[in-house]
Amino acid sequence: MPGEIVLEFPKEYVRQKDLIGEGTFGRVFKAEAWELCGRDGVTVVALKTIKDNATEDDKQKLTDEFELLKTIGRNKNILSLIGCCTKTEPMYLLLDYMALGNLQKYLRDFRKSHTDNYANAEGKSPSLVAAIL
Template identity: 60%
Template sequence: MPIEILLEFPKEKVHQKGIIGEGTFGKVAKAEAWGLAGIEGPTIVALKTLKDNATGEDRKRLLDELGLLKNIGRHKHILSLVGCCTKTDDVYMLFDYMELGNLQQYLRKSRECIATDYLEAGETSPVLTSGDLIIFAGQVASAMEYLSSKKCVHGDLAARNVMVNGGRICKVTNFGRGSRVHNNAKEGSLRVRWMAPEAIKASEFSTKSDVGHWAS
């Protein structure tokens, strides 16, 4: 079956629970998807849709992102698309829900707790060991290798763009920026401090610039 048919999910079976984040043109909510992937009952997901004041150009950008995600497919260390709705004016995308937030926040929380909680460290503790950090790096590398095989350049690889779930599984998100038009006013706020020189000067992005960005 075409991937579009497999991913389309009825809007009436999705119930939003509350906003958990916002971006340049979109917002993300925690939601329940009833009957997703043939599972009885609700599945907790992250729902991405447009902000209330979104423009027609914002809608186009969301649809472009949706098309990219469909082409990328699924990988265990990429925050992959699990469903979408394009049959109504309110386009939305469904993703795995990552309850521990982004890796940057998780690392900072671990740093704050390390002095008091180290002796109680475990899988559910925010305290991390050097072994945990190596595992995280390996998971991100696995995701980036997969994106490279799909001819996709991330363009903004950073801990804030890696999500973590309850099992401490990392998933890369917000990829494909390197393939977008960077003279667009809404794309103008680039993280220049961590970018490769060729990306800053000529908007040239590659797997090498991704590696340099992450290392910074």
């Protein structure tokens, strides 16, 4: 169900794949989840977790992010929480997978490749909807 958030998802149904991003306290991996939200087969997701050397403060930041995303809920216009794995450490957040990478990088790369027209491309820009799988 597209609007559903799975508040707890079995970690054994998630396979971590390639590292796709890294921040101050966490890492984001491309991952596969089986039978997520009642869907048959595999769903590609972004898996966010803390780094191996995470402090208690880092763990709390990921928990705070989870609480915020849970409050916001699913929304077709933003990167949304799909589910989480919190029963064992490290905790995982399962998020929408953005096939074209993060929005900031996508927009910067697009701007670099279209320097001749710095204003709104007026129908010439590719749809951002295509960035979400």
